[in-house]
Amino acid sequence: MAASSAVTANYVLKPPPYALDALEPHMSKQTLEFHWGKHHRAYVENLKKQVLGTELEGKPLEHIIHSTYNNGELLPAFNNAAQAWNHEFFWESMKPGGGGKPSGELLALLERDFTSYEKFYEEFNAAAATQFGAGWAWLAYANDKLKVVKTPNAVNPLVLGSFPLLTIDVWEHAYYLDFQNRRPDYIKTFMTNLVSWEAVSARLEAAKAASSSSS
Amino acid sequence: MAIRCVASRKTLAGLKETSSRLLGFRGVQTFTLPDLPYDYGALEPAISGEIMQIHHQKHHQAYVTNYNNALEQLDQAVNKGDASTVVKLQSAIKFNGGGHVNHSIFWKNLAPVQEGGGEPPKGSLGSAIDTHFGSPEGLVKKMSAEGAAVQGSGWVWLGLDKELKKLVVDTTANQDPLVTKGGSLVPLVGIDVWEHAYYLQYKNVRPEYLKNVWKVINWKYASEVYEKECN
Numbered sequence: 001m002a003a004s005s006a007v008t009a010n011y012v013l014k015p016p017p018y019a020l021d022a023l024e025p026h027m028s029k030q031t032l033e034f035h036w037g038k039h040h041r042a043y044v045e046n047l048k049k050q051v052l053g054t055e056l057e058g059k060p061l062e063h064i065i066h067s068t069y070n071n072g073e074l075l076p077a078f079n080n081a082a083q084a085w086n087h088e089f090f091w092e093s094m095k096p097g098g099g100g101k102p103s104g105e106l107l108a109l110l111e112r113d114f115t116s117y118e119k120f121y122e123e124f125n126a127a128a129a130t131q132f133g134a135g136w137a138w139l140a141y142a143n144d145k146l147k148v149v150k151t152p153n154a155v156n157p158l159v160l161g162s163f164p165l166l167t168i169d170v171w172e173h174a175y176y177l178d179f180q181n182r183r184p185d186y187i188k189t190f191m192t193n194l195v196s197w198e199a200v201s202a203r204l205e206a207a208k209a210a211s212s213s214s215s
Numbered sequence: 216m217a218i219r220c221v222a223s224r225k226t227l228a229g230l231k232e233t234s235s236r237l238l239g240f241r242g243v244q245t246f247t248l249p250d251l252p253y254d255y256g257a258l259e260p261a262i263s264g265e266i267m268q269i270h271h272q273k274h275h276q277a278y279v280t281n282y283n284n285a286l287e288q289l290d291q292a293v294n295k296g297d298a299s300t301v302v303k304l305q306s307a308i309k310f311n312g313g314g315h316v317n318h319s320i321f322w323k324n325l326a327p328v329q330e331g332g333g334e335p336p337k338g339s340l341g342s343a344i345d346t347h348f349g350s351p352e353g354l355v356k357k358m359s360a361e362g363a364a365v366q367g368s369g370w371v372w373l374g375l376d377k378e379l380k381k382l383v384v385d386t387t388a389n390q391d392p393l394v395t396k397g398g399s400l401v402p403l404v405g406i407d408v409w410e411h412a413y414y415l416q417y418k419n420v421r422p423e424y425l426k427n428v429w430k431v432i433n434w435k436y437a438s439e440v441y442e443k444e445c446n
Contacts, residue, residue, distance in 0.1 A: 038419040079366050132310050133389040133409070134367035153367040171367070172410035173419065181273040181411065 011051075011061065011084070013044045016091035023096055026193040031177050039173055040087040047080035061085055062158060069159040082154035086136060089156075090169050095196035102197035106204055113146040121191060123148045128168050128187045139166040139200065141207045163207035166200045243290045248272075248279050249319050257327040261431045263416045271322070274411055278314030278390070285311055313390035317370060317405060324404050326433035336434040340403070340441040347382045357384050359425040362408045373404040373437070375444055401444050403437040 016036060021029035047064075051057045056064050056077060065085060068078035101117055102110065114120035120139075127150040128137035135152040142162035149157055157164045168174075168190050175186035251271055256264030285307040292300035326332035335351045336344055348354040354373065361384060362371035369388045376383050378399035385396050393402040406428055413424035 034418050042419070132306075133369075173414060176410060176414040177418075180269050180415070181277070
């Protein structure tokens, strides 16, 4: 079972690791107020109501995600559970003054698995831009390899057997107030000004440790 | 009032026909963005002019452009006998073609209040709604509930099942047209519940959008389609 580093907070709406206006002007305070304050909050609150009195109540979030994913035949609580997880992971994938290129081992692996950072950027950008409808684009780690993945709606790499390292939310609510239909501009801003490569590197370390300890 | 570009489409098609005959390969029908039969601001306050403009000029236009591109690539692949590319293009055709089909219906499903938007359905459609849903309010309640429950992007529909001769309420994901839920289904009213359809005005409160959109639903058009399909 893939580990998730710090995202196991059971049904708690954790605030982002920065103030709601700290990502301005790249992601507005208004967006954070709605995206975190309304959308993310609703997933957490609705999940709590949904599992109350069921066998899922009290189980760790990832357990709920895996069991309600149900090999693709999604059970009712999957949407709220996975979205609660995805959004916490998303806030932690960004930081004020973020963006630019990674360094160290992460950069080395990106260059190994994509031939260059630019090629990775191209692939990640394409995945985020072409995920039709609601969904997410990810950098993930599995079998000692980095790969770019895109997923619909609430699906995430955990249920696909990989370790998520980075994500961008491409549901329209993630960018509509700031960019309207211009998803490509949102993706570019995310990569240039928001990505927290420190968070990605830390997740990569955890993923590698989890992989080697289970092999 | 907006003018439909029928003449220019015919002219373009004519030129394409001639040039493809001369060059020896099949031309491709080009689809165009239909004009709205009302101004962008005419549906306020139910749907803001800002949303209508972006929805029409950006989102629907993008579906049309990408649909045409996909069809062009499909034509080339077919001519080359490139079977795997033909298959690979199917999702782009479904997404963008579906987006064009669905939005073309949607603009006709809406009308300014001064032009009958929101007036309850009458005639044979009105009776059929009473029969199947008890009342127009019953139908509205059902469609709004199902529209609110769509996870991610999609549409909620009132359709006519031509084979079973009954009205149905159903939802489709992304830009899947209603016919993907059943070959005999004819769309009468579709409501876009993609976030782009309401976010700038209603933000995360999709149920509020669904409550208000009924004030500008063009039941006259739905009745015309219903009567035509019933005969």
